[in-house]
Amino acid sequence: MPTTSIKDFIYTHPTEPPRRTRRAPRRILVQAWARSMAGDEGEVTVLGHWGSPFVTRVRLALRLKGVRYEYVEEDLRSKSDLLLRCNPVHRAVPVLIHRGRPVCESQAILQYVDEAFGPPTLLPADPHERAVARFWAAYFDDELGAPWDRALRAGTEEERAAWMKKVVDAADGLERGLGECTDGGRKGCFFGGESVGYVDVVVGGAVSYVHAVARVSGERLFQDEGRTPLLAAWLRRFGELDAAVELLQDVDRVVEYVRFIHTKNAAKATAN
Known part of the structure; x- marks a missing residue:
């Protein structure tokens, strides 16, 4: 039996045990569907799930x-007609x-948002x-x-240790x-320079998971100032942004989420 990935878990579970996030009532979903399908000039709806870093990057x-x-919170164990x-x-x-x-798809959504709505822009004007x-956004995901x-x-x-070595590399x-x-930090601390750009948003969606992994397994992916000084500075500055304070998942909740996944997959491996 295959193990459960973080993405599979996000896509198939409404929330992390033992807490429970109430799914949007059917009335809310119907209203969201009606408004979104009406095609109003400024109407924007996001279908998401609290635990998804891909959703977080779109909201950022x-x-x-x-x-x-x-924003409509989806119960991905019982997906709404609107989502399907x-x-x-x-x-x-x-x-x-x-x-x-x-x-659909977070990076496609980010590029659409950047082109469809006004400044500030996320992607640079220069083609190169x-x-x-x-490239670096794709590098992060892949x-x-x-x-x-x-x-x-x-x-x-x-x-887990073997895969985490690849992550650290x-x-x-x-x-x-x-x-x-x-330019080695001389042009600012963000991937976008002095201001937040496209890569910052892509990576930023996973910030709560960076902190959660450090607490669960001790792996300091970005926090080691000796090994990754620029990322350590980036992590601090990004976390101070108003958008990050408002939208990043609570780290305690993500820690519980990750531990549940570890326990579930360890039990499956033992059973096999």
Whole structure:
């Protein structure tokens, strides 16, 4: 029997035990559906789940750009008709609905938000700098996020340690990327320089998980000032942003979430 990944858990569980987040009542979902499908000029709806870092990055982008939106918390064990109709392919959050049209997948949503709404912009104006930003955003998801997901769903400590080594190595690469984007910190502490940019939002959605992993397993992905000084400074500054204070998940809650996943997958590995 396959183990449960963090992404699978987010997509199939309404909340982390033992706490329970009440799903939006059907009346609210129907109203959201009606408003979003009406195609009103400024109507924006986000379908999400509290534990998803992918949803968090979308909400951060909207908050940074000053876009007002309605947020609908999905019970992903019993997905709403609105979610299934808006994302029939992956049937997953996040989904952004603007003027009655859905946009799916977090990085696609971020790029849509950047183009559809006013300043501040997230992606640079220069084509090369824009390509560099997209490269490092993809690097984070593919080289750091993917093995991180495997580490979180590992059934044994040995397997988890092997995957976490890949995560730590990828964090070293991300440190080099931050140095490239900021000229070694001389142009600012964010990937976007003095201001928050596209890569900051992509990485920022996972900040609560960075802190949670440090507490659960002791792995300091970004916090080690000797190994990743630029990321350590970035982590502090990003966490001080009003948008981050408002929208990042409570770390205690994420710690409980991660421990539940570890326990569940360890039990499955033992049973097998």
